[in-house]
Amino acid sequence: MSVPEALGRRSQGDRVRGTAFYVLLLVSVTIGFLLLGVLLVDVFRKGIGYVDLTLLNEPNSSDPNKAGAGPAIRGTIYMMILLLVFVVPIGVGTALYLEEYANRERWYNRLLEINIQNLAAVPSIVYGILGLAFLVRGIGLGQVLLAGALILTLLVLPTVIVASREAIRAVPDSIRQGAYALGATQWQVVWRQVLPAAIPGIATGSILALARAIGETAPLLLVGALTYVAVNPTLLGSFTALPVQIYQWIARPQEEFRILAAAGIIVLLAILLTMNAFAIWLRNHYQRRW
Amino acid sequence: MSDMESAPSAPVTIAGMDEKLLAERRGTGSSTRRDVLFDVADLRVEYSGVAALKDVTLEIYKNHVTAFIGPSGCGKSTFIRCFNRMNDLIPTAAVDGRILYHGIDLYGPDVDSVEVRKRIGMVFQKPNPFPKSIYDNVAFGPRVLGWKKNLDERVEEALRHAALWDEVKNRLKASAYSLSGGQQQRLCIARCLAVEPDVLLMDEPASALDPISTTSIEDLMHELKREFTIVIVTHNMQQAARVADMTAFFSVEVDEERDHRTGILVEYDQTPTIFTNPSDKRTEDYVTGRFG
Numbered sequence: 001m002s003v004p005e006a007l008g009r010r011s012q013g014d015r016v017r018g019t020a021f022y023v024l025l026l027v028s029v030t031i032g033f034l035l036l037g038v039l040l041v042d043v044f045r046k047g048i049g050y051v052d053l054t055l056l057n058e059p060n061s062s063d064p065n066k067a068g069a070g071p072a073i074r075g076t077i078y079m080m081i082l083l084l085v086f087v088v089p090i091g092v093g094t095a096l097y098l099e100e101y102a103n104r105e106r107w108y109n110r111l112l113e114i115n116i117q118n119l120a121a122v123p124s125i126v127y128g129i130l131g132l133a134f135l136v137r138g139i140g141l142g143q144v145l146l147a148g149a150l151i152l153t154l155l156v157l158p159t160v161i162v163a164s165r166e167a168i169r170a171v172p173d174s175i176r177q178g179a180y181a182l183g184a185t186q187w188q189v190v191w192r193q194v195l196p197a198a199i200p201g202i203a204t205g206s207i208l209a210l211a212r213a214i215g216e217t218a219p220l221l222l223v224g225a226l227t228y229v230a231v232n233p234t235l236l237g238s239f240t241a242l243p244v245q246i247y248q249w250i251a252r253p254q255e256e257f258r259i260l261a262a263a264g265i266i267v268l269l270a271i272l273l274t275m276n277a278f279a280i281w282l283r284n285h286y287q288r289r290w
Numbered sequence: 291m292s293d294m295e296s297a298p299s300a301p302v303t304i305a306g307m308d309e310k311l312l313a314e315r316r317g318t319g320s321s322t323r324r325d326v327l328f329d330v331a332d333l334r335v336e337y338s339g340v341a342a343l344k345d346v347t348l349e350i351y352k353n354h355v356t357a358f359i360g361p362s363g364c365g366k367s368t369f370i371r372c373f374n375r376m377n378d379l380i381p382t383a384a385v386d387g388r389i390l391y392h393g394i395d396l397y398g399p400d401v402d403s404v405e406v407r408k409r410i411g412m413v414f415q416k417p418n419p420f421p422k423s424i425y426d427n428v429a430f431g432p433r434v435l436g437w438k439k440n441l442d443e444r445v446e447e448a449l450r451h452a453a454l455w456d457e458v459k460n461r462l463k464a465s466a467y468s469l470s471g472g473q474q475q476r477l478c479i480a481r482c483l484a485v486e487p488d489v490l491l492m493d494e495p496a497s498a499l500d501p502i503s504t505t506s507i508e509d510l511m512h513e514l515k516r517e518f519t520i521v522i523v524t525h526n527m528q529q530a531a532r533v534a535d536m537t538a539f540f541s542v543e544v545d546e547e548r549d550h551r552t553g554i555l556v557e558y559d560q561t562p563t564i565f566t567n568p569s570d571k572r573t574e575d576y577v578t579g580r581f582g
Contacts, residue, residue: 105381172418174414174418175418175420177376177379177414177418178414178418178419178478179420179430179434180376180379180407181376181407181411181412181414181482182407182408182411182430182431182481182482183404183405183407183408183431183434183485184404184430184431184434185434188434192430192433192434196421
């Protein structure tokens with residue numbers, strides 16, 4: 001039985017274009033995957049043997065067999081905690097103001113919005129220079145952990161604000177109206193309905209922003225993340241961070257330090273992937289359907 | 291059911307209202323058969339300077355169901371939102387004219403819109419339960435008002451009033467989203483009742499529901515009007531005919547030149563009169579299905 005003309009296949013040209021486009025998409029995906037795969041395999045092959053307690057605990061040393069990244073890892077973790085404490089209240093507060101309170105008709109609110117969008121695009125080295133000029137020298141904080149955490153706060157603040165705004169905007173207006181109609185004040189509507197409903201989105205966005213900050217090297221070098229710190233970092237003491245340590249090891253001529261750098265990268269990746277996995281889990285677990 | 295009888299007769303207090311004046315207005319001396327609850331005069335609502343509704347004058351009676359009907363864009367939803375000052379939430383909206391509630395101007399300078407909304411509850415077109423448990427949905431109103439005592443009893447009463455208790459009593463901790471659309475809408479009604487309002491405003495409460503759920507909402511209105519005053523917007527004329535004691539028909543006045551559409555009140559009367567013997571040609575055309 002033959003197929004009637006009208007139900008027959010589309011023209012050759014249409015099908016070729018469709019297939020070509022599909023292949024193009026596959027190639028794009030493959031390039032991304034391959035690059036990441038090669039990088040990971042290379043790093044793991046070189047560095048996995050050096051990931052041990054010495055690496056995780058000991059301070060840096062001129063002897064590659066004794067050198068570790070203990071203070072750097074702890075410096076990174078302390079900075080993440082400080083960063084979280086600084087960036088979440090300021091970021092969520094700004095987002096709440098812009099979404100729930102600000103009158104868009106006012107010029108200063110529009111200025112604020114444009115400012116935040118532009119800040120997100122400023123290169124991190126510029127933040128580093130700001131930190132050096134303003135925090136380290138200007139107010140005389142010195143080259144300390146707190147200065148590093150503050151400068152990373154500025155760096156990721158726009159990202160957290162944007163992510164939080166999107167999460168807040170995703171809360172349907174019908175929820176706000178329902179709460180207002182019961183005699184809730186604006187404070188009660190925001191605090192008891194909008195914010196709890198937006199928290200999964202805010203948390204996911206903040207973690208991803210934090211994951212970006214964790215790999216930053218340039219601004220930290222400028223505010224003085226030293227490469228040799230034998231003691232555990234303190235709030236107002238000199239400090240170093242994992243990416244800075246990796247950078248310093250790679251710059252060394254000895255082959256052993258390059259391998260050590262690969263091991264450091266594995267630790268950094270492990271921290272990063274754990275954070276991202278947590279963000280994904282949060283998103284899936286608390287995702288709301290309206 | 292009868293344990294909530296005290297609710298509607300509780301003293302009306304709106305910030306800035308003179309208690310004595312209120313008592314006078316509500317006094318038994320002026321016992322007309324129909325007590326006026328809202329007295330609306332020359333009401334006009336504008337969005338960004340363009341009138342959405344104008345020249346509305348009518349009275350709404352206590353313990354009656356009053357329906358607003360009319361074609362889309364006739365301002366009936368805009369109008370119902372004037373009664374609990376929901377239009378305040380739209381920055382570009384401006385309300386002009388007068389709405390007296392128990393003789394007090396709702397838009398008076400000392401009246402707090404938050405207090406108004408506490409007395410005058412609202413149910414929306416699409417069920418909008420909060421993303422919380424069934425219990426927390428009903429308890430939200432009492433909680434924001436600081437009524438912490440006997441919360442469990444209050445929630446149960448409200449759910450019983452909304453004819454939902456038997457269906458949810460064993461799963462109060464379940465998400466409100468696990469309920470069907472009709473149940474969600476009754477939950478929203480229960481949520482309103484939990485703050486012991488005086489009036490229930492319903493903006494097309496059944497338009498997103500199936501016929502069976504619609505019937506249950508309508509039956510509920512018959513029950514509730516004994517204790518509350520109900521104002522309902524509906525685009526379903528049969529629904530107005532079934533549930534309402536009084537019906538107001540709104541229409542649209544089109545300004546072709548400036549492309550403005552303004553709602554006007556055409557006729558307001560007892561429901562049977564509106565549907566069987568309207569005095570305005572436009573009402574007759576609408577209710578007989580020749581227009582809209």
